[in-house]
Amino acid sequence: MSFAEKLNKGSFVVTSEIGPPKGTEVEKMLEEAEVLRGMVDGFNVTDLQSSVMRLGSLAVCHLLVERGLEPIFQITCRDRNRLALQSDLLSAYVLGIRNVLVLTGDHPILGDHPEAKPVFDLDSVSLLKVASTLGEGEDMKGNKLDGKPEFLLGAVVNPGADPLELQLMKMEKKIEVGAKFFQTQAIYDLRKFEEFMKKVEKYKVPILGGIVLLKSAGMAKYMNEKVAGVSVPERYIKMMAEAKKKERPRISIQIGAELIKGIKQLCQGVHIMPLGWERYVPRLLEASGLA
Amino acid sequence: MEKAKLIDYTKFKLKPREEIEEIFKRVNRIFIIECLKCYRRFDDNTSEFPRLLDILGEAGRKISGNIGIDFLCNNFLSRKKILSLEFPFDEDIGVISCGLGVQFVAQVLEGKSVYALADSLPQSANSTTEVGFHGISLQEEKCAGCSECYLNLTGGICPLTRCAKGLLNGPCGGAKNGKCEVNPNIDCIWEKIYERFKKQGRRLTLNSVQIRNYSRPSLNLRKNLSVQNQARRGESFYGGLYPPDKKENTANKKIENFPEPEIVTIFLSQHTGKRARPLVKVGERVLRGQKIGEAEGFVSVPVHSSISGKVISLKEEIHPASLKKELALIIENDGENLIDPSAQPFRDFRNLSKDSLLKIIREKGIVGLGGAMFPTAVKLTPPKPVDTLLINGCECEPYLNSDNRVMIEYPEEIFEGVKIVQKILEVEKVFIGVEDNKSEALKILERHKEKIPSIKLLSLKTKYPQGAEKMLIKKVLDREVPPGGLPFDVGVIVLNISTVFAIYQAIVKGLPLIQRVITISGEDLKKSGNYLIKIGTPLREIVTHSFGEKREFFSEYELKMGGPMMGISQTHLDSAVIKGTTGFTILKKSSVKVSEERDCIKCGRCVEVCPMQLYPHYYVFYGKRGEWEKAKDYKVEDCIECGCCEAICSSKIPILSFIKKEKEYARNASKT
Amino acid sequence: MLVMQVKPEEEILSRVWGRRVFIFECFGCREVHFPEEKIETLVEKFKEKVIGKLSCDYLCRREFVQDYINEYCQEIERAEIILIFSCGVGTQVVSSLLEDKIVYTACDTLYLNGFQGLTVQDFNCNQCGECYLNYTGGICPLTNCPKGLLNGPCGGAKNGKCEVNPEADCAWELIYNRLKKQGRLNLLKRVFPPRNYQKIITESLLRKGV
């Protein structure tokens, strides 16, 4: 069953993120994906994540399609103007890609080419709208397309954002212009997430709760300080701090599983962002009873 | 050269009709705030309000009122204006201005719905959205403020603002007949660049590939600079300037005696008020310090001879302050300096009554030495009670050091003088304000401070015109002298530091005001310094002394009595030093003539610097149309003639000469 | 009304490179910022090559500059290069008046917030030609949000601070707060179409000399 079909049926979906390499060596990345074959419903391929230049999302998505794995194509507004974005969406379609996740994108100043010109010609809302229009057979200027790309469009939302209302307004807009599912920022606080879910229930769009495996107490503290809408509870930080280095993956998986089990009660799916710990994803899924 | 072609850089235009109609559908009552535009030739009414009414028709009835504000984005003045308006709570605000003005109003009136009724206009041709700035030139040249200037590679033509694609490495190849492919109304700027190089016999080499660094300037640099600048502009008081102070030339030069003049020209009018009546006849011998003119009436003071010798004539000469012909006694110096018996030291002033002190001050011809020459005895008998004495040691004019040197060399005398004034005014509280560029004077005064326990010595930020009474009172006491009012209205008497010194000399030494300390400084001078000079010394001697020779003067130089800012340009070398002469500044004439003909370009800089919070460009506007009386509506009488506006005017318009004429009209108008 | 910063020393020295220099120095925006001392120390390094120097204000006004040039024509004639301490506008004016001379600028230029107007202030305007302030409580999303987002925040702000520049507030939170205070949050519901960059080309045509 495809990712879209599963979502429509209302079954609990699992997606995992894949970070393309800096360079052309794709074997390792593909092996990691292979391990997850059958365990996840979609592979979310990042688009120059954190504004670091690397292999493109489009190419990697295509490689996955060739191997019979289902990709979700991430596309940001940072690097392309409206011409390139529309064209890339057409390209994605002919390469067999059917799911697109639209994001604003980090600012280049935060990445490894801070001198770059930020584009942001469109933003996530307008790009979603453009993608929907393409699906209806027209480009954003109303010109007819010869063959139309029909995508399952997704977007992101940050349940921990403050003020939340502002997030929700933007989320509403995204839904209005065609977002059919949402992926969230990493969740560590289930109570807060539950409140969030209550607020968005009325939209009736599937939400995939985000999971980031903690690698250390330091990482947790860093995220608390720097990353928008993330607050790792003291309890988890303590668990990670007390664990010996070799023990950390096990503890981290334990925490992750606890969160996934919680999330499962609240929403329609889970989205895992392993950030280099791809090898532990199978164990995480096992521990959460999803494998 | 032909008159410059000025481009209209107005920053905004009204939004399209449909959009305005749409906005008016949403509101019930709306008040319109309009910016009267900037960066365009200022020769006509600039209001857009009538056009708005046209567009609206019926819906215009929803407008409950409107106001036009000059330079709406002026943080300080416009805020004051807007906050003084009262809006009913259900009223919305519509703003006609560029984005800066709208954002500003929205911030000032945070609780209100603020609608932009205009769109800002792009300044740059670059479709990759480079914001363009045009300086104050109103010409074609523009700059994107990219912070990595490329002009050295492009023959001085900016490719960022003038190439529609902002290309840095040569043309795109799309130009046809020299015109840009994107916008056939503009030239392909790369062809221009190429031509310019050719003209210089240089080859345009594009071998170093240019890639822009969009992370420059760092996001915070600009912000920090803005914050710093705002803080500096707001220091002490609104407006003002930081002219280069040029004091170093004479700051450390001890006060010397100026060479004895051969003759002195003593004007009978050296004070505000009625001219003195001559007491001596032509041919009569006079002594140094002898009273030669008697005060006429209450606001007047006597004048004294500064030398001993023979009166050789009583005639009219050009007065250095009024620049009109006025009566003066000319005395020939016998070189003896025989002192008049009246100039005797008095007893200890502590034994003198308040009234006898005042009488001496008047008899000895003391006036304010800061330049205004108001009779000191009158000033010291204010019609209202005062609680504070403020001694002005700012000397904010560039070049001048006379007050500075008096503070350095005569601190004890100054403190004694302060005690005398304290006794007269019966006030405890005394402040001495000195700008912080006079650190030596500050140090020395500090050392003597304990002589008067109630005195406060204040080091003030150096900013012109900190020494203007109203600025000083605001800064030191945070009291605001009302428009048209005087310091005593807020309980203060302000005396110049040199006046205090003169009071000391009159009371303790019995010396009438026949000499004073001045600074002579400027450009190209052989000799400059601080001098004890006799009142009446002709200007010719000043010039000869400074250049070491007699010379053709006015064609190349400008001689200002006072400093470069408020100093009065002299036209006749037969004129002479008066009591209010603080110094002379001799400056090379600039190659760009100040001209009444030039157009005001509404750059707003005069408004930005006017410490009295006036709108000086209107004085130019009305002056040029000959509507002199209208300047009164813009409070021309409040102008303190500090000259900041004229000094900064981007069109080099002699704003002050307009102002002076308009003040006259205003005075006459209030008389009738 | 721009701010200048002196270019790196090596760059200027390599441009002068033993040639006779005439210097223009503009302090017209001195009340804003003028790197006087830096310029002095730099010029000191090649002072024997300086055959003339002109300090003035408003180097960006053609009519003034023409007068200055007339006065200094002999020195300028003899100079092999003209070096300019001013913003980009001043440099361009001088080079357009001295077309057959090699004119170099010694400065990089940037602008201060609010300086399209007349006071330096917190605001900026992107001259977009299609003012959005009616929907954003009078806070410009184009200049305040580094990404220039029109449809709400990117979601990267932490504690109200922008993810790109943690010293700045997230523009969209400011907008949200202001509209909330005014009870106008419904304005945020509108989906904005992408910007119309075409306006920049067409509107820039409106600038005409008179």
Ligand code: SF4
């Ligand atoms: S001279 Fe008058 S108008 Fe001009 S700045 Fe001074 S006070 Fe203002």
Ligand code: SF4
């Ligand atoms: S400074 Fe001069 S040009 Fe600018 S607005 Fe004032 S009068 Fe006009």
Ligand code: SF4
């Ligand atoms: S920049 Fe200031 S003075 Fe000029 S139009 Fe905008 S608000 Fe008005």
Ligand code: SF4
């Ligand atoms: S954090 Fe706010 S201001 Fe910063 S880029 Fe995102 S939306 Fe814009």
